[in-house]
Amino acid sequence: MAAAYFLSRSASTLAAFLLLSFGSVASQVEDQAEQFFRSGHTNNWAVLVCTSRFWFNYRHVANTLSVYRSVKRLGIPDSHIVLMLADDMACNARNPKPATVFSHKNMELNVYGDDVEVDYRSYEVTVENFLRVLTGRIPPSTPRSKCLLSDDRSNILIYMTGHGGNGFLKFQDSEEITNIELADAFEQMWQKRRYNELLFIIDTCQGASMYERFYSPNIMALASSQVGEDSLSHQPDPAIGVHLMDRYTFYVLEFLEEINPASQTNMNDLFQVCPKSLCVSTPGHRTDLFQRDPKNVLITDFFGSVRKVEITTETVSLQQDSEITESSYKEDQMEEELMEPLKYAEQLPVAQIIHQKPKLKDWHPPGGFILGLWALIIMVFFKTYGIKHMKFIF
Amino acid sequence: MAAAGSPGAAATDLEVVRGKRAALFFAAVAIVLGLPLWWKTTETYRAPLPYSQISGLNALQLRLMVPVTVVFTRDSVPLDDQGKLPFTVVHEREIPLKYKMKIKCRFQKTYRRALDHEEEALSLGNVQEAEAVLAQPKEQPEGSLTVYVISEHSSLLPQDMMSYIGPERTAVVRGIMHREAFNIIGRRIIQVAQTMSLTEDVLAAALADHLPEDKWSSDKRRPLKSSLGSSAASLYPVLNFLLYVPELAHSPLYIQDKDGAPVATNAFHSPRWGGIMVYNVDPKAYNASERPVRVEVDVVKVMEVFLAQLRLLFGIAHPQVPPKCLLSGLKSEGLMTWELDRLLWARSVENLATATTTLTSLAQLLGKISNIVIKDGVASEVYRAVAAVQKAAEELASGHLSSAFTASQEAVTSSERAFFDPSLLHLLYFPDDQKFAVYIPLFLPMTVPILLSLVKIFLETRKSWKKPEKID
Numbered sequence A: 001m002a003a004a005y006f007l008s009r010s011a012s013t014l015a016a017f018l019l020l021s022f023g024s025v026a027s028q029v030e031d032q033a034e035q036f037f038r039s040g041h042t043n044n045w046a047v048l049v050c051t052s053r054f055w056f057n058y059r060h061v062a063n064t065l066s067v068y069r070s071v072k073r074l075g076i077p078d079s080h081i082v083l084m085l086a087d088d089m090a091c092n093a094r095n096p097k098p099a100t101v102f103s104h105k106n107m108e109l110n111v112y113g114d115d116v117e118v119d120y121r122s123y124e125v126t127v128e129n130f131l132r133v134l135t136g137r138i139p140p141s142t143p144r145s146k147c148l149l150s151d152d153r154s155n156i157l158i159y160m161t162g163h164g165g166n167g168f169l170k171f172q173d174s175e176e177i178t179n180i181e182l183a184d185a186f187e188q189m190w191q192k193r194r195y196n197e198l199l200f201i202i203d204t205c206q207g208a209s210m211y212e213r214f215y216s217p218n219i220m221a222l223a224s225s226q227v228g229e230d231s232l233s234h235q236p237d238p239a240i241g242v243h244l245m246d247r248y249t250f251y252v253l254e255f256l257e258e259i260n261p262a263s264q265t266n267m268n269d270l271f272q273v274c275p276k277s278l279c280v281s282t283p284g285h286r287t288d289l290f291q292r293d294p295k296n297v298l299i300t301d302f303f304g305s306v307r308k309v310e311i312t313t314e315t316v317s318l319q320q321d322s323e324i325t326e327s328s329y330k331e332d333q334m335e336e337e338l339m340e341p342l343k344y345a346e347q348l349p350v351a352q353i354i355h356q357k358p359k360l361k362d363w364h365p366p367g368g369f370i371l372g373l374w375a376l377i378i379m380v381f382f383k384t385y386g387i388k389h390m391k392f393i394f
Numbered sequence B: 001m002a003a004a005g006s007p008g009a010a011a012t013d014l015e016v017v018r019g020k021r022a023a024l025f026f027a028a029v030a031i032v033l034g035l036p037l038w039w040k041t042t043e044t045y046r047a048p049l050p051y052s053q054i055s056g057l058n059a060l061q062l063r064l065m066v067p068v069t070v071v072f073t074r075d076s077v078p079l080d081d082q083g084k085l086p087f088t089v090v091h092e093r094e095i096p097l098k099y100k101m102k103i104k105c106r107f108q109k110t111y112r113r114a115l116d117h118e119e120e121a122l123s124l125g126n127v128q129e130a131e132a133v134l135a136q137p138k139e140q141p142e143g144s145l146t147v148y149v150i151s152e153h154s155s156l157l158p159q160d161m162m163s164y165i166g167p168e169r170t171a172v173v174r175g176i177m178h179r180e181a182f183n184i185i186g187r188r189i190i191q192v193a194q195t196m197s198l199t200e201d202v203l204a205a206a207l208a209d210h211l212p213e214d215k216w217s218s219d220k221r222r223p224l225k226s227s228l229g230s231s232a233a234s235l236y237p238v239l240n241f242l243l244y245v246p247e248l249a250h251s252p253l254y255i256q257d258k259d260g261a262p263v264a265t266n267a268f269h270s271p272r273w274g275g276i277m278v279y280n281v282d283p284k285a286y287n288a289s290e291r292p293v294r295v296e297v298d299v300v301k302v303m304e305v306f307l308a309q310l311r312l313l314f315g316i317a318h319p320q321v322p323p324k325c326l327l328s329g330l331k332s333e334g335l336m337t338w339e340l341d342r343l344l345w346a347r348s349v350e351n352l353a354t355a356t357t358t359l360t361s362l363a364q365l366l367g368k369i370s371n372i373v374i375k376d377g378v379a380s381e382v383y384r385a386v387a388a389v390q391k392a393a394e395e396l397a398s399g400h401l402s403s404a405f406t407a408s409q410e411a412v413t414s415s416e417r418a419f420f421d422p423s424l425l426h427l428l429y430f431p432d433d434q435k436f437a438v439y440i441p442l443f444l445p446m447t448v449p450i451l452l453s454l455v456k457i458f459l460e461t462r463k464s465w466k467k468p469e470k471i472d
Helices: A002-023 A027-037 A055-073 A127-135 A179-191 A207-211 A247-257 A267-271 A322-338 A350-354 A368-385 A387-392 B007-042 B051-058 B079-083 B116-122 B127-134 B181-196 B200-206 B283-287 B299-314 B337-368 B376-397 B401-419 B432-471
Strands: A043-050 A081-085 A154-161 A168-171 A175-178 A197-203 A219-223 A284-286 B061-072 B087-095 B102-113 B145-150 B163-165 B170-174 B240-244 B267-270 B274-278 B325-327
Touching (some): A043 A127, A055 A081, A055 A247, A127 A175, A127 A179, A175 A179, A179 A207, A179 B337, A197 A247, A207 A219, A219 A267, B007 B432, B051 B376, B061 B181, B061 B337, B061 B376, B102 B181, B116 B145, B145 B181, B181 B337, B200 B337, B274 B299, B337 B376, B376 B401
Parallel strands (some): A043 A081, A043 A154, A197 A219, B061 B145, B163 B325, B240 B274
Antiparallel strands (some): A168 A175, A219 A284, B163 B170
């Protein structure tokens, strides 16, 4: 048996040597190709945040849901997407088409659909929850779908949209997150190696101010407008009555529609999306913290979930002990026949419930008591100040 | 202000002086008492942390000790050498790694003579029988090894083999009748012991995520690091093994490698996820007339592949055996006991590296970001983590692998718990520039009169000092 193992080892080393020798000529090209592909990540995550609520901010929800659809289409599963939405559009009383959120006029595409999984909805979308998700400092009882379980080989896409200003982003009309806090949160993520590379996209007014303060490595940022500029919305829909999408995200989505999981499109193309003629604002980007050249970064590195695999070339030789396997199989079969039918355990003490004594009701003062009290108060009032004040009441 | 010598003026003088004193007293109380009180009550609560110990962890010198018991049979070494037994030899070398943590590997070889039952066992026909007799796996603690030295011409091993590595923590090495017997045998023992315990690649793979990028060369194949245990972030990490039986229309389905040849195992795996194997059903089985066709999957073949993938996903690579060394076949569990030891060594070192990095990151973050709160519970976790790292290092140096591993696990758990405690974000949303906006309306109405009166007093006193000079 030891000899067999030794032989198989030598055979595999011989095979490997042959493969290597065949591949040595093409190895240079392959090395280059490998380097081109090598982003070092083994899994993808996405954190999509819509920071607005209320009906007139329909477009922000449509933005986020459209990005959610694209990211799902390109392969990132729901378990790896943290979606934070106010989620008050689809079932809003003002929605003429309930249970839908459209991203394009003429109601072409319903981005709400049947299978949207919102992780943080309504009032759970707060600055605190967002920062807790990013830094991982969540209470231990948080369900798994609400956590960002990334590791040092995760590429994370963070998309934020809403109303913003110079250096801050408004959350649900009641709080703000500043660019310093965001930068600190990313630094905390970096210190704990919670990401391999991070792509930050923001579609708000003065969006570029949010990525000004980043100082952690491996972050690439895109924004829809520069400081001092407003990001504009795309088109209103007369049937629904609100603007359906923002310009920048609209054109980013048009761009993403052409990407499939095998595309080789790189980030430089994404930077060209939505020039000033179409967007009216000037989109910006920041790549100085990113180690790789953007032209070597594939779109699918962040928007898709391309997994690295390796071919298994080895096996472990097992001794087949047929007697044991056959007898255990027979045992399983016999056990199945002998099992009793299952039934519910005795949980409810039915006997006790049937013969219950009537419950003693709590004592309430008689109903007219409150009325009487008020009458007393009014009487005392008018005794003190005189009856003439009654005219103000009657 | 200049008194004209009337009683009214003298009275106002007194008042003015009193006024000045009062203003000075106000200012004194505000600055001496008020300012420090405000500072103390508004600083973020930070329980004291052992910063110096944490920075000391970075320069930790790890010494990994492998206790090796070397048993000499009667004819293995010359007689006069045999007379020197028993004694202990220590072989220590530093593992070159570009990492702050320096690692020294120490093999402590205890030489002794063979006992009678060992002599009997080692004179049996082949090495498997000998092992079966000598087998005492439970008595040997993790991390330790036993090497038996047999005579040069013994028939226990095949003639051309110089050493043998068994599935448990035992090995057999041929002795030599030579003047420098101990040195030569010692080198052979070290080679075998290194294969079974610690080599540079084991530690390099363990610390792969902590080493800087340029350490890797493009031709050395990067070992598949799954590090299932080290990602504290994921709850209950799962490994998936998928057996795919393609439907008749797609059978047989082969996986080809980059040269187009079908892969023997027909399987591939993905780091940190699991493995997938494609099982092609024998086409003759489809000729049966009755439907549905019952197909028996050859589970042994499938499990061979899955076990190999499991080993790769755990990071158990094939060891580099020394030349002329016979490696025993795998046990039925699919794992040799010393491979488990290698995993334990790697994990202990990795856990210590992770814990040190986490603690250092926490200390750095506290320096950079001023509104992180450290409560007492978090501080005690940090102290516990530091103590556990130091204990693990001690246990590794004394060769107790299992207690070192437990201590390293505790270090990692405590440090992660401290870093990811939700209370650290207690003072969220209180950036420094907004503190300004909070305190200015409180302090400005108070400080402006004080400052102005101080300025006034100062100018007056200066004038009064100058005035006598002028007169004189």
